[in-house]
Amino acid sequence: AQKVTQAQTEISVVEKEDVTLDCVYETRDTTYYLFWYKQPPSGELVFLIRRNSFDEQNEISGRYSWNFQKSTSSFNFTITASQVVDSAVYFCALRSYSGAGSYQLTFGKGTKLSVIP
Amino acid sequence: NAGVTQTPKFRVLKTGQSMTLLCAQDMNHEYMYWYRQDPGMGLRLIHYSVGEGTTAKGEVPDGYNVSRLKKQNFLLGLESAAPSQTSVYFCASSYDTTPGATEAFFGQGTRLTVV
DSSP: OOEEEOOOSEEEEETTOOEEEOOEEEOSOSSOEEEEEEEOTTOOOEEEEEEETTOOOOEEETTEEEEEEGGGTEEEEEESSOOGGGOEEEEEEEEEEEETTEEEEEEOOOEEEEEEO | OOOEEEEOSEEEEOTTOOEEEEEEESSOOSEEEEEEEETTTEEEEEEEEEETTEEEEOSSOTTOEEEOSSTTEEEEEESSOOGGGOEEEEEEEEOBOSSOBOOOEEOOOEEEEEO
16 A cells, blocks of 8 residues: 655745655555645645656756655655745645556645745 | 536535536546545545546545546546535546656546535
8 A cells, every 4th residue: 555644734934944845655666656736725736746766866946846765765845945925735645556457646644834924 | 728627616515415526637538536635634535547437446435436437527426415525526637557657637626515
């Protein structure tokens, strides 16, 4: 069975601070995908990044960066110089084999980030 | 591009009533999913489908049924609604075949209240 743990339920930071959101996953699959999604107060789910299990290169996109470490089964997300618009719930997700020839997409419980002006 | 469309966006049901939520995608994706989102619980998978005519149970399937008669549509049914099914429901679809997989594309959500 697969599992995604986001231990931080809520985080508050002051604008311009850096913040890291943690994600730890469990899977027996050797080929899997990891994702981050953002859910702003408006409620829609916004895709941020996809990473497959064979690509451990860290990625940077503007103020966002992701640190994927297979050795610790972690896929952490850092926002540099946070802004009020970053306030949202962030979800980490894992796509891996669930048996019977199919794959499941499993989400963590989310981390609510509040950026205070 | 419509992407993933959910109908309706809001609904209030009385306990014991039935209803069907419709999800339609126009991206020719094989995989479709139904999730429910509750405070502090994240998104929990109810049922999913790996292709037309197939469905499978997710983490919280009890009280729900699904059907995938056409590739582009995935229906979620509540036969006898209960207050515990008050939630926000999200439908998603993805291109999901070995070795490749895209991200899941989500609908706007359906806010269901059972009184």
